[in-house]
Amino acid sequence: MNTALPQNAESPMASGQPHPHESAAAQIAGAATYIDDIPELRGTLYAAPVLSRVAHGHLLGVNTQAALTLTGVHAVLLAADVPGSKVLAALAGDEPVFAQDTVQHVGQVIGLVVAESVMLARRAARLVVPQIEPLPAIVDVRAALKAQSFVLPPVTVRRGDADKALACAPHTLQGTLEVGGQEHFYLEGQVAYALPQEQNQWLIHSSTQHPGEVQHWVAHALGIDNHAVTVQCRRMGGGFGGKETQAGHLAVWAALAAHKLQRPVKLRLDRDDDFLITGKRHPFSYDYRVGFDDSGRLCGLQLKMLAHCGFSADLSGPVADRAIFHADNAYFLQDVEITSYRCKLNTQSHTAFRGFGGPQGMIVTEAILGDIARHLGLDPLAVRQRNLYSDEAKRNTTHYGMTVEGNILQPLISQLALTANYKQRREAIASWNQNSAVIKRGIALTPVKFGISFTATLFNQAGALVHVYLDGSVLVNHGGTEMGQGLHTKVAQLVADELGVLLSSVRGSASDTSKVPNASATAASAGTDLNGRAAQFAARHVRDNLAAFVSGLDGVGAGAVQFAASQVITPKTTRSFKDVVALAYANRIQLWSDGFYRTPKIHYDKTTLSGRPFYYFAYGAACSEVAIDTLTGESRVLKVDILHDVGRSINPAIDIGQIEGGFVQGMGWLTSEELVWNDQGLLTTHAPSTYKIPTAGDVPAHFKVDLWPEPNPEDNVFGSKAVGEPPFMLAISVFEALREAVAQGCGDGKTVRLHAPATAERVLWALQA
Ligand code: MTE
Ligand code: HPA
Ligand code: MOS
Numbered sequence: 001m002n003t004a005l006p007q008n009a010e011s012p013m014a015s016g017q018p019h020p021h022e023s024a025a026a027q028i029a030g031a032a033t034y035i036d037d038i039p040e041l042r043g044t045l046y047a048a049p050v051l052s053r054v055a056h057g058h059l060l061g062v063n064t065q066a067a068l069t070l071t072g073v074h075a076v077l078l079a080a081d082v083p084g085s086k087v088l089a090a091l092a093g094d095e096p097v098f099a100q101d102t103v104q105h106v107g108q109v110i111g112l113v114v115a116e117s118v119m120l121a122r123r124a125a126r127l128v129v130p131q132i133e134p135l136p137a138i139v140d141v142r143a144a145l146k147a148q149s150f151v152l153p154p155v156t157v158r159r160g161d162a163d164k165a166l167a168c169a170p171h172t173l174q175g176t177l178e179v180g181g182q183e184h185f186y187l188e189g190q191v192a193y194a195l196p197q198e199q200n201q202w203l204i205h206s207s208t209q210h211p212g213e214v215q216h217w218v219a220h221a222l223g224i225d226n227h228a229v230t231v232q233c234r235r236m237g238g239g240f241g242g243k244e245t246q247a248g249h250l251a252v253w254a255a256l257a258a259h260k261l262q263r264p265v266k267l268r269l270d271r272d273d274d275f276l277i278t279g280k281r282h283p284f285s286y287d288y289r290v291g292f293d294d295s296g297r298l299c300g301l302q303l304k305m306l307a308h309c310g311f312s313a314d315l316s317g318p319v320a321d322r323a324i325f326h327a328d329n330a331y332f333l334q335d336v337e338i339t340s341y342r343c344k345l346n347t348q349s350h351t352a353f354r355g356f357g358g359p360q361g362m363i364v365t366e367a368i369l370g371d372i373a374r375h376l377g378l379d380p381l382a383v384r385q386r387n388l389y390s391d392e393a394k395r396n397t398t399h400y401g402m403t404v405e406g407n408i409l410q411p412l413i414s415q416l417a418l419t420a421n422y423k424q425r426r427e428a429i430a431s432w433n434q435n436s437a438v439i440k441r442g443i444a445l446t447p448v449k450f451g452i453s454f455t456a457t458l459f460n461q462a463g464a465l466v467h468v469y470l471d472g473s474v475l476v477n478h479g480g481t482e483m484g485q486g487l488h489t490k491v492a493q494l495v496a497d498e499l500g501v502l503l504s505s506v507r508g509s510a511s512d513t514s515k516v517p518n519a520s521a522t523a524a525s526a527g528t529d530l531n532g533r534a535a536q537f538a539a540r541h542v543r544d545n546l547a548a549f550v551s552g553l554d555g556v557g558a559g560a561v562q563f564a565a566s567q568v569i570t571p572k573t574t575r576s577f578k579d580v581v582a583l584a585y586a587n588r589i590q591l592w593s594d595g596f597y598r599t600p601k602i603h604y605d606k607t608t609l610s611g612r613p614f615y616y617f618a619y620g621a622a623c624s625e626v627a628i629d630t631l632t633g634e635s636r637v638l639k640v641d642i643l644h645d646v647g648r649s650i651n652p653a654i655d656i657g658q659i660e661g662g663f664v665q666g667m668g669w670l671t672s673e674e675l676v677w678n679d680q681g682l683l684t685t686h687a688p689s690t691y692k693i694p695t696a697g698d699v700p701a702h703f704k705v706d707l708w709p710e711p712n713p714e715d716n717v718f719g720s721k722a723v724g725e726p727p728f729m730l731a732i733s734v735f736e737a738l739r740e741a742v743a744q745g746c747g748d749g750k751t752v753r754l755h756a757p758a759t760a761e762r763v764l765w766a767l768q769a
Contacts, residue, residue, distance in 0.1 A: 012564060012565045013497055014492070014493040014494075014496040014497050014502070014503040014506075015490075015493045015494055015496075015497050015650050015651075015718050016648065016649065016650065016651075016652075016718070017493070017651065017652075018651060018652045018653030018654075019489060019493060019503060019651055019653065019654075020489075020653065021484075021486050021489050021654060022486075022488050022489045022492060022508060023235060023482070023488075032235065033234060033235075034188050034191075034207070034235065034236075034237050035188075035191045035192070035193055035205045035206070035207050035266075035268075036188075036191060036266075036268055038193060038205060040193075040264070040266070041195060041264045043263050043264060044193075044263065044264040044265070044266060045074055045114050045115065045116060045257070045261060045263050045264070045265050045266075046114070046115060046116070046117055046118040046120075046121045046265070046266055046267070046268075047112045047113065047114045047115075047121055047253065047254060047257050047265050047266070047267040048112070048113050048115075048118070048121035048122040048124070048125040048267075048270075048273075049109045049111075049112055049113075049125060049253070049267075049269070049273060049277065050062075050076070050109065050110045050111040050112065050113060050125045050128040050130065051106070051107050051108065051109060051110065051125075051273065051276060051277065052099060052103035052104075052105065052106060052107065052108040052109075052110055052130060052132065053106060053130075053132075053682075054103055054106065054132045054134050055103075055104075055105055055106050055134075055137035055139060055346040055347075055680060055681025055682075056102070056103065056104060056105075056134065056135045056136065056137035056138075056346045056681070057102065057103050057132040057133050057134040057135050058101065058102055058132065058133040058135065059099055059100065059101055059102055059103050059110065059130060059131070059132055060131040060132065060133055061130075061131045062076075062078055062110060062111060062128060062129070062130045062131070063128070063129040063130075063131070064076040064078075064111075064128050066127040066128075066129070067113055067124040067125070067127040067128045070115070070120065070123070070124050070127070072115050072116040072117065072120050073113060073114070073115045073116075073120065073121070073124045074114045074115060074116070074261055074263075075113075075114045075257070075260055075261060076111055076112070076113050076114075076124075076128060077098070077111050077112040077114065077253075077256055077257055077260060078098055078110070078111040079096065079097065079098040079099070079100040079111075081256060081260055082097050082098070082221055082256060083221075083222055083223050083256075083259065084219075084220055084221045084222045084223025084224070085097075085220050085221060085223070086098075086100060088217060088220075088221070088248070088249070088252065089213075089216055089217045089220035089221075089248075090217075090245065090248075090312070090313070090314060091313070091317075092151070092152070092312065092313035092314075092317075094151070094312045094313055095312045095314075095349065097221055097252060097253075097256070098110055098111050098112075102135075103130070103132055104311035104312075104346055105310065105311050105346050105347050105348055105349075105681060106276065106346075106347075106680070106681050106682045106683070107273075107275075107276030107277045107348060107683070108277075108311070109249070109253065109277060110128075110130050111128065112125075112253050112256070112257055112267070113125040113128065114257045114260075114261060114265060118268065122270060137346040137680075137681050138344070138345050138346055139345060139346055139347065139677055139679060139680075139681040140345070141283070141285050141306045141307075141308040141343050141345060142285065142306070144306075144308075144343035144344055144345050145306055145341055145343055149343060149344040149345070150341065150342050150343060150344055151309045151310075151311075151312060151313040151316055151342050151343070151344045152309075152313055152316060152317050152320075152342040153342075154339055154340060154341045154342070155320070155321070155324065155339070155340045155342075155609065156337065156338065156339045156340075157324050157336075157337075157338050157340075157399060157400060157608075157609050157610075158336065158337040158338070158399075159333070159334075159335065159336050159399045160300075160334060160335030160336065161335050162300045162301060162302045162335045162336055162337040163300075163302070163337075164300075164335065165291055165299045165300025165334065165335035166289055166290075166291040166299075166300040166302065166335075168291075169291025169292060169293070169299050169300055170291075170292070170293050170294055171291065171292050171293070171294070171372075171375065171376070172289060172290065172291045172292075173289075173290050173292075173368070173371060173372065173375060173751065174287075174288060174289040174290070175287075175288060175368075175371070175751060176285065176286060176287050176288075177285070177286045177288075177363075177364050177367055177755060177756075178283075178284075178285050178286075178755040178756070179283060179284045179285075179286075179360060179363055179364075179755065179756040180283050180669070180673070180674060180675055180755075180756055180757050181280040181281045181282060181283040181308065181350060181353075181675045182280055182281035182353055182668070182669045182673050182675070183275060183280050183281075183673065183675065183691055184238070184239070184240045184241065184242030184243075184278075184280065184281075184353060185238075185240075185691075185693050186236065186237055186238030186239060186240060186242055186243070186483075187237045187238050188207055188236060188237025188238060189268065189269050189270075189271055189274045190207065190242075190243065190246065190247060190249075190250045190268075190269045190274055190277075190278060191206075191207050191250060191266070191267065191268040191269070192204060192205065192206045192207070192214075192247070192250040192251040192253070192254040192255075192266070192267050193205040193206075193254065193264065193265075193266040193267075194218075194251065194254040194255040194257070194258035194259075194264065194265050194266075195258065195264045196258055196259070196262055196263070196264065197230075199228075200222075200224060200228060201228045201229070201230075202218060202222070202228060202229045202230070202255055202258070202259075203230050203232070204218055204229065204230070204231045204232070204251050204254070204255060205231075205232055205233070206231050206232070206233055206247050206248075206250070206251045207233060207236045207237070207239075207243055207247055207250075208231070208233050208236070208239075208243050208247035208248070208251065208481065209236070209239045209241075209243045209244045209247065209481050209483060209521050209522045209523055210243075210244055210245070210247070210248070210481075210519075210520070210521035210522070210523075211231040211232070211233055211481065211511050211512070211513050211519065212231070212479070212513055212517070212518055212519045212520070213245065213248055213521065214231045214247060214248050214251045214513075215229045215230070215231045215513045217248040217251065217252050218231070218248075218251055218252055218255045221252045221255065221256060222255060222256070222259055229255075229513070230512065230513055230514045231251070231512070231513045232510050232511065232512045232513075233481050233482075233510060233511045234482070234510035234511075235481075235482040235483070235484075235510075236481065236482070236483040236484070237483075237484070238483055238484055239481070239483035239522075240353060240354050240483075240665070241281075241351065241352030241353040241354055241356060241523065242278060242279075242280075242351065242352070242353065243483070244315065244351065244352040244521045244523050245314055245315060245351055245352070245521075246278045246279060246314075246351055249277075249278075250267050250269070253267055254266065254267040271687060271688070272686050272687050275683060275685075275686035275687065275691070276348070276683060276686055277348065278348060278351070279310055279314060279348045279349040279350040279351035280348065280350050280351070280353065280675060281350065281353035281359075281360075281669065282307045282308055282309060282316065282319055282320070282350040282353075282357065282360060283308040283350075283675070284305055284306065284307055284308070284323070284360040284364075285305075285306040285308075286303060286304065286305055286306070286364045287303075287304040288301065288302060288303045288304070288364065288368060289301075289302045290302075290368050290372070292372050292376075294376065295378075295383075295386055296369070296372050296373055296376055296378050296382070296383035296386055296387070297383075297386050297387060298331065298332075298333060298334065298369075298372075298387055299334055299335065300334070300335045300336070301333055301335070301336045301337070301338075301365075301368075302336075302337050303327060303336070303337070303338045303339070303364065304338075304339050304341070305320070305323055305324070305327070305338065305339070305340045305341065305360070305361075305364070306341045306343055307319065307320045307323065307340065307341065307342050307343060307350075307357075307360070308343055308345055308347070308350060309342050309343055309344060309345070309349065309350055310344075310345055310347045310348050310349035310350045311344065311345065311346055311347065311348075311349050312349040313342070313349075314349045314350065314351050315351050315352050315356075316342050316349075316350065317342065318356070318357070318455050318456060319350075319351075319352065319356055319357035320340045320342050320357055321340075321357070321455055321609060322356050322357035322358050322361065322451075322455055323340065323357035323358070323360045323361035324338050324340050324361065324400070324609060325357075325358075325361065325398075325400060325451055325455065325609070325613060325614075326357070326358040326359075326361030326362050326450070326451070327361040327362070327364065327365055327399075328361075328365065328389075328398055328399055328449075329361070329362040329365050329366060329447065329448065329449060329729075330384075330388055330389060330409050330447040330448070330449040330619075331365060331369070331384075331387040331388060331389065332387060332388070332389050332390070332395040332396070333399050336399050338399070346681050347677060347681060347683070348683070352523060354662065354665060354724070354725050354728045355450075355666075355725050355728045355729055356523070356524065356725065358450055358451075358725065358729060359666070359669070359728060359729050359732070362448070362729055362732060363670075363732050363735065363756065366446050366732050366735075366736055367735075367736070367739065369383050369384055369387065370444070370736050370739050370740070370752070371751050371752065374743050374751070374752070375751070379426065380444060380736065380740070381413075381417065381422060381426075381444075381445050384413075384445070384446065384447065385410070385413060388407075388409050388410060388413075388447070389404045389407050389409070389449075390407070390410065391407075400604070400609050400610050400611070400613070401610040401611060401612075402611065402612045402613065402614065403612075404449070404617065405616075405713070406616065406617070406712075406713040406714070407449075407617070407619070408619055408645060408708065408710065409447050409449065409619055409621070412447075412619060412620070412621055412643055412645065412708055413445065413447055413621050415643060416445065416621045416622075416623055416641060416642075416643040417445060417623070419641065419643070419706070420445070420623040420641035422443065422445050422623055425443055425625065426443050429441045429442070429443055429625070430744075433744045437630075438629060438630055438631055439627050439628070439629055439630070440627070440628050440630055440741045440742075440744040440745045441625065441626065441627045441628075441638075441741055441744070442625070442626050442627075442628070442736075442737040442738060442739070442740030442741030442742070442743075442744060443623065443624070443625045443626075443737055443740065444623070444624055444733045444734075444736035444737040444739075444740055445621060445622070445623040445624075445733060446621065446622060446730070446732050446733040446736055447619070447620070447621040448618075448619065448620045448621065448622075448726055448727075448729045448730055448732075449617045449618075449619055450525075450617060450618045450619075450725060450726035450729065451613060451614030451617055452524070452525055452526060452529065452614055452615055452616055452617065452618055452721065452722045453524065453526060453599055453602050453613060453614045453615045454520065454523070454524045454526060455524075455604075455613045457602050457603060457604070457613075459520040459521070459524070460520070460526065460530065460598060460599035460602060460615075461520065461530070461596070461597065461598040461599075462478065462479050462480070462519065462520065462530035462531045462533070462534040462596070462597050462598075463478065463479050463516040463517070463518075463519065463534050463594060463595065463596050463597075464476065464477065464478035464479070464491075464516060464531060464534035464535035464537070464538045464594065464595045464596075465477045465478070465515055465516060465538055465592065465593070465594055465595075466495060466535060466538035466539045466541075466542055466592060466593055466595070467591070467592040468499070468542055468581055468591040468592060469581075469591075470581060470582060470585055470591075471578065471581075472501070472505060472566075472576075472577050472578030472581045472582075473505050473506075473507070474495060474496075474499060474501065474505055474506040474507070474539075475506075475507050475508075475509055476491060476492060476495045476506060476507070476508050476509070476535050476538070476539075477508070477509045477510075477511075477512065477515045477516060478491060478508075478511075478516055478519075478531040478534055478535050479511070479516040479518075479519020479520065479522075479530075479531060479534070480511065480519070480522045480527045480528075480530070480531035481511045481522040481527075482508075482511070483522065485527065485654075485658060485724050486651060486654035486657070486658070487522065487527045487528055487531065488508035489508075489651060489654060490528045490532055490650045490651055490654065491508060491528065491531055491532050491535045492506040492507070492508050493650055493651060494532050494535060494536045494539075494650065494717060494718065495535050495536065495538075495539045498536050498539035498540055498543060498563075499539050499542065499543055499563055499577070500543075500562070500563030500564040500565065500566065500567070500568070500577065501563075501566050501577050502566055505566070524722075524725075525618075525722035525723065525724035525725045525726065526599075526722055527722075527724065528650065528717065528720065528722065529599070529615075529716055529717060529720075529722055530597055530599070531597075532650070532717040532718075532720075533595075533597035533716075533717045534595040534596055534597040535595060536595065536717060537595030537596065537597060538593045538594055538595030539593075539595070540595070541593035541594070541595065542590075542591060542592065542593045543563055544558070545584070545589050545590055545591070545593070546561075546563075546568065546580055546581070546584055546589065547559075547561040547563075549580075549583075549584050549587060549589045550568055550570060550575070550580060551570070553583075554570045554571075554572040554573055555572075556570045556571055556572060563577070566578075568580045599615050600615070600715075601615060601714075602614065602615055615714055615716070616712060616713075616714040616716065616721065618645055618646070618721045618722055618723070618726040619644075619645040619708070619726075620642065620643065620644035620645055620659075620708075620726055620727060620730055621642070621643055621644075621730070621733075622640060622641065622642045622643075622663065622730035622731070622733040623639075623640070623641045623642075623733060624637060624639070624640050624700075624731075624733040624734045624736075624737045625637075625638045625639040625640075625737060626638060626734060626737040626738050626741055627741065628738065628741045628742065628745065628763055630745045630767055632760060632764070633759075633760035633761060633762070633763035633764030633765075633767070634760045634763075635671065635738060635741070635758065635760070635763060637667060637671075637698070637700045637734055637737075638700055638701065638702070639700055639701070639702040639703075640663065640700045640702065640703050640704070640733075640734075641702075641704045641706075642659060642663065642704065642705045642706065642727070642730055643706050643707075643708060644659050644705065644706070644707060644708065644723075644726070644727055644730070645707075645708040645710075645721060646659075646707055646708070646720060646721050646723045647710070647711050647712035647716065647718075647719050647720040647721035648710075648711035648712065648718055648719035648720055649707055649720060650717070650718050650720045652707060655707065655723050656705050656707070658723045658724055658727060659705050659723065659727040659730075660703065660705060660727075661727075662723075662724070662725065662726070662727035662728040662730070662731075663727050663728070663730050663731050664694050664698070664699060664731075665694075665728055665731075666727075666728040666729060666730065666731025666732070666734075667694055667698065667731045667734050668692075668693050668694040668698075669728075669731065669756070669757065670731055670732070670734055670735040670738075670756045670757055670758060671694075671698075671734065671735075671738075671757055671758050671759070672692040672693070672694060672698070672757060672759060673691060673692060673693055673757055674691070674692070674757050674759055675691070676690075735756060735758060738754065738758045738763065739752045739754050742754050742763060742766045742767055745767045746766075746767060746769075752766060753765075753766050753769040754766035
């Protein structure tokens, strides 16, 4: 925990304190409501999806007869039942609401069965028979590239002359890397509950990171105005990016069923269906050529990145862009050429997942640096340090033209290396490995530099409402959503401090499109930066109203009125906040307000991907030690030390939780979580029986997280930095430690052929390669 921060929970300031999550107690007691817990309205019906079992084909017709004869089945909806647009309102306009004419992946939704119980709907869905004439399917990313099968055109970013740099480099390496995708495995699966209201209006309960988009999609599919659709979300049981766009599908389907039957309809996906229908983290494949000098300093890099996007664009454009923006991770790439292919395959449409392409950008460069170090017989940490951005002439601009400011990685890495005892442990591991025939160990220390802001500049805006009631209690509403990350807690802390009241007198309310309109997705880790500031501004407006009023009462300047410890203090009097509120109301002073924030300084050219897409960078580093069994390929993460930069922490308990959770989720991506599609395009790992997320037992026995003690040098809320995604990429240290261990097992410092996830099988293959 950050020792630089006061740890006194009794402190009058709410921010900077490790307050528990606003829902923690209710969640533990089972009293926090998720959508499936909302008391159901009389007449509620249940929907289940009808899925394509074919990866690609002509949809000739759908036989619904057998399903419809079951008692209790009310309808089977197909594309013809969509009153508005039959194409989802997704940006690229390339996804049908229900498959029409063609099916494009195993698991694509062809229709919906609506029945009187969940199990009946699911049983009936299996009786619906789509007639599909199969077509050739693309289920391999390299085959997609060969066929020029893309969801969006390729993008190239270059600086200098990579070809020339490679031609005169003292050393070169070339290689490939394969990195798997990742299922979100939110504990609460995708779910929506659609309720008809009067006069063709709709209330949608949606487990979504983006209520505003759900509203827009539902209105588009029903052919009505946005004002006729209200979307609410109190909380999600996890989103991790998987509910940024793809919650919209569920809401649209539930709304269409509710519209057709004029009854409330709930759609909660079975876990296997959730796996088969919804997109995941984009798997990536890479081809590279790299040039470097005797010290391991990079001089030229040519990198091809193949993003496996699935059948539609969804968020693949910005995800693949963010991978380009993070291919440097923390390092200065002098002469570089990166080409990104957004490959179209007959699979689920891959989507946002914590890091949003950042992890896929960074991992290849980290793997390359590890290989360079082993090639030259150097310590990988020394090679990494040698390549870091530095203010030394011309080594502090990114390949997309942004100056790296406030870079703390040199001191941060040195400090972590010291506290984690990196050097001595690396030596101890080397001699231990010499004497251990079967078990080999590896250690790696890798940094993270993650750009904070939505790359689409327009999304970097937020709104909030703060209401002060007559008893002095405060309700705050903003455009962000709660998915477990603690956004509502942090926003309440900020509002409490702005009004000088106790945190216990501030409550956050459910996200609701009828309160704050046009809100961006809660994503890009920017939830608190954006909504926290908007809420702070809203609270400030109310405080200013009260200050002006009290300054009139006391005949002092408004600037002399202070709000602290639930009191309003002027040089003349001290009143309780509650009394001031009551007096102000009696004098017709406005006790609620809105707030609006937009991130300053950001701009970039979408065609060349150059400019300043990010307001600032979040930094961190992790040192991980692993052991592998060279006979079975099994591995364990033994020790992890993290030093991470959250600026001035608004809530160190929540921030450390985000760092721990992000890291373990990253470990899962790189070690045990494996998505296997067979040659027919069927995802064969579509349940927890075959898809393995980390368990409590996988958390390293030594797991130490420290916070970097300096505030954000940019003017960000409370001096904090965003924390949601950056720590995910600290887990690349685990992958690099595994590659070190494999290199030890191979014995001769060869390039390690270990791909991700480093399952036992892959570790074994790498040892035998
Ligand atoms: N933490 C929890 N517990 N559950 C989640 O779903 N999502 C992550 C991260 N942390 C997530 C989480 C992702 S992908 C993002 S972008 C951020 O939280 C979003 O919230 P924030 O912007 O408020 O940090
Ligand atoms: N990050 C996360 N989600 C997003 C982004 C981004 O940069 N752009 C659009 N959705
Ligand atoms: Mo997070 S992947 O930006 O929802």
